[in-house]
Amino acid sequence: MSITIKDVARQAGVSIATVSRIVNGQKGYGEKTKERVLKTIEELGYTPNAIARGLVGRETKSIGVLLPKLSGLFASKLLEGMEETARNEGYSLFVCHTDSKEDRAIQDLQVLKEKQVDGIIYASDQLSESQGQMLNSMVCPAVFVSTQSLTHPFPYVKVDDYQAACTGTRYLIEKGHKQIAFIGGSLEDPIAGKPRDEGFRRTMKDHHLKVEESLTAYGDFRFQSGKESFKNILKAEKPFTAVFAVSDEMAAGVLSAAYEQGISVPDDISVLGYDNTMAAEMAIPPLTTMAQPLEEMGQKAVELILSLRENKENINKNEIVKHRLIERKSVLERSKTKGLFL
Amino acid sequence: MSITIKDVARQAGVSIATVSRIVNGQKGYGEKTKERVLKTIEELGYTPNAIARGLVGRETKSIGVLLPKLSGLFASKLLEGMEETARNEGYSLFVCHTDSKEDRAIQDLQVLKEKQVDGIIYASDQLSESQGQMLNSMVCPAVFVSTQSLTHPFPYVKVDDYQAACTGTRYLIEKGHKQIAFIGGSLEDPIAGKPRDEGFRRTMKDHHLKVEESLTAYGDFRFQSGKESFKNILKAEKPFTAVFAVSDEMAAGVLSAAYEQGISVPDDISVLGYDNTMAAEMAIPPLTTMAQPLEEMGQKAVELILSLRENKENINKNEIVKHRLIERKSVLERSKTKGLFL
DNA sequence: TCCTTTTACGTAAACGTTTACTCTTTTTAA
């Protein structure tokens, strides 16, 4: 069907080896030959076949990405960072939506293995035991982004969630808040759930503040769960002046629930988010939030993959990226907010 | 390095042809041989090499997707629909972020061609002349989703934007609104920009309503442009009671600008969005919006690709999917809204 | 000048599959 290197070779009256060398910018041919071949390539509209290349060269210039959720601002921002870097390095991205389902992820890993990807990026989800085993059995490097695994020590790039939660909580406290509600991720999640909870509790304790259990709730980082969590917190009718939700989507959920109940943010209560996705920008009021540098993380993840491909020796390639508090409009000083159930 | 079909064959004492047949579920071997080979495969942990398969079978089970923007709810919802269907059919997705840049898209197309994808999905952006030529020169089928091209008639799946804009406008009019502001996409965009504008104007005219030009503005479908467009509209100080923004992100932008100006939605003005992404759900108030069935569109797009691969003959494969108005809280009847500058 | 090195190529093997042909052996049908 399509034009191959053989066609070019025949047409230009040279061997395929010469064409190959010219195409790949190696040396071993004269200037005139080069021009003739290049012209033939142009005329015939020859495009090298990356599949054939991949077979002999044993690299495919493609990277597999596993994401629990594709829709959602978190994933897309991460993905954008990866795409940009991958593209610049000549790589393409296979993106897979695991939906946090064990079997889907396994299937994805299997497919990526068959497709001989040069690396795998496992993003923002917990790794199960069997997934870890699959990852280990792969010949290509794997890295985590915005997650990690205690049992399977692949390199990761993430923020220090514990510290970030501390920073966020401290920020609220410094603004004068003492009665703070908390909406976390699942405590069963040892990576993104537990540490943020611990950071929150630790910081409260360090400031001799009590965390009222009925002011805590745990969701799945998504909008709806934030909304419901906040409604539950409201039911307790315990006094509070601020709420820390550990994802912007959940924070948007509290904004939404608050709006339904006629509670004003930030006049009645302050709300602090986490992630700094577009949800934070678009929210009303715009969310003050603990930023994760998601594009940068995506970028670092593919850079990490690439560097692992070169130096097989790679102890301690982990990257802790810096979190940063972005002030917008959803948090006010204690003195300026009314509070609820006081 | 890794285990190949040869290793399996040798170990099991059969030829590679037999292993191949067994792996691919063809026939031509005995039950006992099959079991022995399967056991060997298990023991050795053999995984077929899709690259080699792709070379001989001339299909790669992968599809390239070109999106102007990865971050953003629109793209991610579309992508989720595609991924689901692709996965079920055994395909993987290469996703590319063109950023609406001519050269990036060309580069992407080139790479996808080299990687021998089985199909290309071009999403939600205008096709340039040279991109169209590249698409034509590809051996694999290409389809549009949420866009189309007048000069390059590839099959597409999209809503009828003109009709959808009509429906949206009519909805507002039926609610009693007469002075309606409009925030459209670029009029230079003959696919997603112009038709919505025309639908709006036509419907206004059909109802003997005047469109006040200073109440119209044109953005790029993104949040910021919606925000700025609305601020410009405000500057005109012309009376209006509702605004129709042709993307949820832009509608969220008007919500945001309105909030900043102390304008209440929906008490002062009604706002109608377009797309029905999560932005509409999360907005405050939740947006009434013209829904595009994005997952379904993603699904249809890959189905279309797949069907094009079988029947080479494919006249009129276009799919117009149904738009639908989703009522939430951002539009009120005229009698219940105060309006601005009256 | 002659020998050595470099340059400019061509040949052919390899990469891991699938598949069209073979060739036996077994089963089926008459």
Added chain:
DNA sequence: TTAAAAAGAGTAAACGTTTACGTAAAAGGA
């Protein structure tokens, strides 16, 4: 029983590259 058909298996070519190796001619050095 026997011819025909089916089943079970192997051989080898092909897919489109890259690359190690070989070789002849050109260039360089003394």
